[in-house]
Amino acid sequence: MPTTTNAYKQRLKSVLNQLHIDSMRKKRKLKIPGVESRQDLLTAKRNAKMARSTHAYVRGNTIQFYDWLEKAEIRSLPHGPATWICGDCHTGNLGPIADANGRIEIQIRDLDQTVIGNPAHDLIRLGLSLATAARGSALPGVKTINMIEALFAGYAEAFDDQSAQEADAAKRPEVARVVMREAVRRSWKHLARERLEDIQPTIPLGDRFWPISSDERAQIEALFEKDTIASLATSLRGRPNTGNVTVLDAAYWVKGCSSLGRLRYAVLLDVDGGVIDGDDLCLIDIKEGVKAAAPRYPDVVMPRDNAERVVEGARNLSPHLGERMRSATLQGRPVILRELLPQDLKLEIEQVGETEAMSVARYLALIVGRAHARQMDKETRRNWLSEMKRTRTKSMDAPMWLWSSILELVGSHEVGYLEHCRRYALAAAG
Known part of the structure; x- marks a missing residue:
């Protein structure tokens, strides 16, 4: 030139x-x-975002989740194989992603906290995110229990049926189908008007x-x-x-x-x-x-x-x-x-409908399970699936370690959210 x-x-x-x-x-x-x-x-913008809802507080306060992991009875959690994990696996960190050739799949889209660690941590954090979305949607408590059961079923499917991983279009809930249709039709002009106006x-x-x-x-x-x-x-x-x-x-x-x-x-x-x-x-x-x-x-x-x-x-x-x-x-x-490609979008699940709650939980857990499973050989996948099911009970289909972890975390984050709102309101007033 x-x-x-x-x-x-x-x-x-x-x-x-x-x-x-x-x-x-x-x-x-x-x-x-x-x-x-x-x-x-x-800092003020971050505080304001986190004060919008418990779900937003969960997304913005990853540290509280890790603090819980340090204080929790870790021996009750399954010890998974050493695997790259997201580390901050909430619903907003999943969505359609295009590869260099334009092929689109729903995958994990934010890896700031990624480490080689226990894959159980990703499943628990995703469950916390879904549970707070359910509470923000005023769903009955039994629906939250059903969502956690569906969450575990979807995650386990990634390890139990590895050969059928790519054929997932029929399993997508409506919210995933909508965002995929949007991703497929988008061009540079959509990205420019959205990001650059x-x-x-x-x-x-x-x-x-x-x-x-x-x-x-x-x-x-x-x-x-x-x-x-x-x-x-x-x-x-x-x-x-x-x-x-x-x-x-x-x-x-x-x-x-x-x-x-x-x-x-x-x-x-x-x-x-x-x-x-x-x-x-x-x-x-x-x-x-x-x-x-x-x-x-x-x-x-x-x-x-x-x-x-x-x-x-x-x-x-x-x-x-x-x-x-x-x-x-x-x-x-x-x-x-x-x-940034026009096809890169996030799944916005601030609220979830009662009729779709279980399918959303199952599908998102399947996506996370696949991300973990592709790093393991057949024997490791089989052993990890067996280890996860170790504490299942007759009263629910999800293992007790998953349910009790999410239950504790929902409670602590509800308290933390209200305390954050108090501090934020006082700071804004001052």
């Missing part, structure tokens, strides 16, 4: 970026925070995207000058590697709940220099990799770098996502990069 063209593109980017910031501030009169005031605002090559500043400093911008641009990182954008959807990947725009991304306060950036790239349509544009999510709070098994070998750990966990648990991720270093911290 000629030098004059590169110089023109750099000037054009600078002018577009400044005009965009000025217009957003003037027309929408947004109070956009600077770098120095981010943390306080992010338009299809122009800029990131709109506002509540979700905040401006970054010139130093942050320079470090992000330097990151994409590396071939190993630039290839993340050029390798997907058959894009030709015709030249350098160019950073068109970048912003701090106010996203998630438990991740608020970490490094998080949205980066808009031009892949082939044309900026003609969606195939030329690429939206990258950069997220800081932090030390996992999830308990890991002792003496297992995992990457010491937290970004590399997340990528390796994704490759084992969610192959569609793992092949689209890279680890790197930004501002001296480990970060994970992945391209």
Whole structure:
């Protein structure tokens, strides 16, 4: 690419970026925070999100789950094989994911807490998430019991019927069918309007995207000058590697709940220099990799770098996502990069209907079970299934260790949620 063209593109980017910031501030009169005031605002946003419902509190307060694991009678839990686990397996962390060739499956979509640990922890956390969704939906208590029974049945199916794992379309509940249909029909324009509000090559500043400093911008641009990182954008959807990947725009991304306060950036790239349509544009999510709070098994070998750990966990648990991720270093911290595809969606199950409650629980547990089972040989799967069923009783189909764990956790999180609301309300009033 000629030098004059590169110089023109750099000037054009600078002018577009400044005009965009000025217009957003003037027309929408947004109070956009600077770098120095981010943390306080992010903490307030996180507290507000967690105060919305018990289910939201469970999603944003992973630490309370791990605290319970440390204090619980661990001897009553089955000791599963050393397996990569999600570590934060709630309903919002599952959803449709596209691979590099556009094939779509529902898999685990957030691996910040992934470690090699006890797979029982994922099943318990998923059960807690579903139970709080049931309570938020005002379902009768017996329905919650039925959901936990269905949860265990779906998870066990992944180990008992390994040969039939891929034929799951008929097993999807309506909520999964709806989100899959949405994922299949989506294009770049859907992603752009949802994330960027338009299809122009800029990131709109506002509540979700905040401006970054010139130093942050320079470090992000330097990151994409590396071939190993630039290839993340050029390798997907058959894009030709015709030249350098160019950073068109970048912003701090106010996203998630438990991740608020970490490094998080949205980066808009031009892949082939044309900026003609969606195939030329690429939206990258950069997220800081932090030390996992999830308990890991002792003496297992995992990457010491937290970004590399997340990528390796994704490759084992969610192959569609793992092949689209890279680890790197930004501002001296480990970060994970992945391209956001239009087909990547989350299952929003804040509430669950009475008629679908059991099918939702069964199906989501099946997805998690498959992620675990694909890492085990036939004998290990058989032994793990036998170990899980060890404390089943005549009164219910789920083992007692699963039911009693979820019961304790629902109680402690209900208390924690109300206490959080009290503290948040007092802080907001002050």
